[in-house]
Amino acid sequence: MNDIKPIADREGHVGGIESMMVDGRRWFFGFDYSMDTAVSPLIDDRARMAEFASRYMLQTDGPHDVAYWRDLVDSAVGTSGIVAEDEDRTYDSETLAAQRLTPSTQLMYLMGAATAWDDSFLEDEAVQATLATIGVRERDRDDWDCLDQCIAATRSANAEVSTAATHLMTRYQRFIFDNLPANWPEVFAALRPS
Template sequence: MEQHSAARFAPLPDRIGHVGGIEALTLDGRRHYFGLDYRNDLVLSPLIDDPAAMAAFASEHMRQTTGTHDAAYWADLVAAAADAGEPGRVGTEGETVPGGAGDGMSDAEDHLLYLLGAATGWDDWFDQAPEVRRAYERLGFDEEETEFVDHCLQAVREHGARARPDEWAVARFHLTTAAQHLPDNWRTLLTPLVEDLMNRR
């Protein structure tokens, strides 16, 4: 049964054997689990909606700092992820982290951006669109800037896309390109949320 559950979900290329833990999130009312390499902010698994399958997947393809472990060990971590306060909820019905949005971007949007980055690695895609790189440079961002998409979306939210064309060009490019590069079922489940986020600008 354990091997059968693990076989339902293929590992992500180049992410086998990473040290990580289990996170849970809710997409449109359905709970999903995924592996996460906390040190590198890197997603390690598809989104898995079956706790037993998540535990089986982790036992086959993930590690902890103490090494490999069986599915029973990982099942405890899956249960803990389910019981803990979720790091965030994203969905088309406006779910947000408990406590609501703070100043600036909503928690749901902020969490979605984090997931996009963790799932894709926020690769440098500027070579595909030199005009977007020029907009990025005009805005004064440098190579070490890690939250430029957040800043761009915040500026567009406050002033509108027409008033902030460079910010909108950078944010739109990275969101649409990230959606195209999402692995496995992350693309199916998160792309509608990315489209909804862009349509609300």
């Protein structure tokens, strides 16, 4: 079995297993629920996911063997700790491409978790200025939830606001794609900026 390497700085996290479908293919990944962070590459084989978790992930009571993790991997097919509805963890390339600039809340959450919530995007002065143009309150400009307001602003009747929001979401799309770890960019290739 080829060794799958952990994402840099995400080895040894306490977490569980999540799964999702992308273009009809099931992918598993480790997830640290306390940090809202994906902690593994995307793995499309149950046995390999269990092996990865036994080597690089922990539970609150410490490490566990492959059989223990295999039960969690199998459970991740039918249940999720991060979404309520199964359709919120099912993606296809056509829809992903169509929603590049207006991603669903769940997709934005997943991409944020995959990139470990790298705040450098929101800290950028140009992004802060654009958020002000869109009308995001100053106290909300350092919170990833402000992007919901940006998505809504892409449809604004005010040309300056809609242009600014579209520019910001294009920049967000590039930032996220450039910061996806491990094999996440390959699996989510439909999000690649055009």
